[in-house]
Amino acid sequence: MSDAIDPTPAFRPLLHFTPPKGWMNDPNGLVHHAGQYHLFYQCYPDDTVWGPMHWGHASSRDLVHWTHRPVALAPDAHGMCFSGSAVVDWQHTFVAECEITTVPRKAVCGTLRADMVTPLVAFFTRHVPGESPELDHQCQAMAASRDGGRSWQTCDTAILDNPGLQDFRDPKVFWHAESEHWVMILTEGQQLGIYRTQGGVEWEKVSVFGAEHGAHDERAWECPDLFPLPIEGSRGEQEGDVDRWVLMVSVQRCGPAGGSGTQVFIGDFDGVHFTPHQPPETVTWFDLGADCYAAQSCSDHPGERLVIGWMSNWLYAHETPTGDWRGAMTIPRALSLHPDEGGEGYVLRQAIPEQVRRSAGALDALVVPRRPAPGSVLELGEAQAALTEFQLQLATGAAVSLRPFGDDSLIFRLERVETGLDVTVDRSVPDDLYAGAEAALAEHFSHQTHHHLPSGPRVACQLLRDSCSAELFIDEGRWVLTELAFPTSPEAMTLSVERGEVGLFGASARHW
Structure with a gap:
């Protein structure tokens, strides 16, 4: 948050620092x-x-x-x-x-x-x-x-x-x-x-x-x-x-x-x-x-x-669609x-430092099932800047998807395999931005990456979203994934159970 008067509110973060222009x-x-x-x-x-x-x-x-x-x-x-x-x-x-x-x-x-x-x-x-x-x-x-x-x-x-x-x-x-x-x-x-x-x-x-x-x-x-x-x-x-x-x-x-x-x-x-x-x-x-x-x-x-x-990448940093400011x-x-x-x-x-966490306007327990069935889609918070915290218990073969903006602009998939946790990031540029996207943004922003993490079956997660970014902390911050995103119409964060036996514990949400 800053004291700047914002002439271009589109994608301007609430919690993350940005230049005035x-x-x-x-x-x-x-x-x-x-x-x-x-x-x-x-x-x-x-x-x-x-x-x-x-x-x-x-x-x-x-x-x-x-x-x-x-x-x-x-x-x-x-x-x-x-x-x-x-x-x-x-x-x-x-x-x-x-x-x-x-x-x-x-x-x-x-x-x-x-x-x-x-x-x-x-x-x-x-x-x-x-x-x-x-x-x-x-x-x-x-x-x-x-x-x-x-x-x-x-x-x-x-x-x-x-x-x-x-x-x-x-x-x-x-x-x-x-x-x-x-x-x-x-x-x-x-x-x-x-x-x-x-x-x-x-x-x-x-x-x-x-x-x-x-x-x-x-x-x-x-x-x-x-x-x-x-x-x-x-x-x-x-x-x-x-x-x-x-x-x-x-x-x-x-x-x-x-x-x-x-x-x-x-x-x-x-x-x-x-x-x-x-x-x-x-x-x-x-x-x-x-x-x-x-x-x-x-x-x-x-x-x-x-x-x-x-919070950017030299491959497309000059072309992010943020009006008269650029960079966070x-x-x-x-x-x-x-x-x-x-x-x-x-x-x-x-x-995330405690003083940042304590600055949130509210702390709410989320009412979610402890054993969500395959196909379940659970809402995890819908504020512009929100932090959701929970623990997952994943049986081997189980998989969940996290959508920080409730759509397909950015998806984190977590799958339990015998040797640990497979994490996939799937990010895309929304169709309405593709029409005006410059070459580097169109070529490099959309991506799919895979990471294998040697984690146990119980995984602590924190998902922090803001207007144009999501930061996922896994296993008490042993691994962090930071991704920009430019959703067309952001909705509530969701957790979807794709398959398998999933436990969900201690879910809470803060918002600013």
Whole structure:
């Protein structure tokens, strides 16, 4: 939800963040500061297609109600403002205490007055386009704000110049307490470069990761992130929870449903090297759907690790039928890490944060049969933005279909097989949109994908729908599928029993 006046209500989400107008893609600089969440994002306010990149800005106290702020960073003589990250400079490593003050009041050098706040520092890629990709130039830049993100001062000179790479972008910066260094991880084409600094001036390259790991296509990896997560249920010796490190990075053309996707590696990080626990050929997706890209976590949040992704896909992002705005963010997700069933690896789970769930206007128990017969069609909620939660008990051979919009624009099919759960996504463009659909939307938006999940017979599900999207959380968020959809006349969400013995328990619905 946002404070924007909406001139084009068609498909505008109620719960998911969208720009007031123009184009939006990657989330940037997610940071928690002075009691507020700040969401920066790649945007081009003057058109609904990708153009000279700015950093848009919004803030929220609850991850639901967003206030649009003026553009934080705009292109200048030094180039466009590509993706990056933001931190709270609580040590004054990057911004001297007297360097930036709250306008119009000044502070005596060395004195932190009550009307000043600890600075926010944004790290981003300056991109100077050339006549060909070989002539493009990308370097890392920095901007700082001493007034809670209302105004920004950028450094004219690069903080990390390009060593001669075509793709050198998307810096994620974080503090690594064990080595007492600030660390920067960024994309260098088909691998990631890891840099660090103590004094905030000279960045030293210390390692690389990824050239022989995970999924690759003909385009560069993008938007890396690296952060620790405690292993749920374990305790370290005199050090609290045992941590593992989660590395996320996005691919542009080989995602799990075609096109864009975000992959995950779980391992160890000593401040210099990231060492994954999985074999190089293993690919683990953060989201199995078509529309979760450039997922980024929130810096400096005192609680759970929160992540937001761009809810679109580069195959058709420029052609979605949304009027004078284009682009949306996924629902914020709280991450947790658990040992897997074999005890040799880890499972990353995603949950809708409690503060988002509590913001719903109502919580209703759904009156549905516990043993619905084959052929049954059950309504699960009809609000514009609604969350339905339930548990399925599926006998081998049983199958159900979930229709987030009550029609065939998007269908999730779940079938129990002897070795687990088969999930099929079937998505189409409604006939009335096909007539005006541009080539990429008509070619790539409709798709059918299949996933085999090693799940038991009882499956916890959460289905969150909004005006043009559905996010299905399976097995307490072990798997998530995010899909855009553009239904002609959305109706109530439904669950259809296609065949077999099905149990349905604990069904409830929230709406906004």
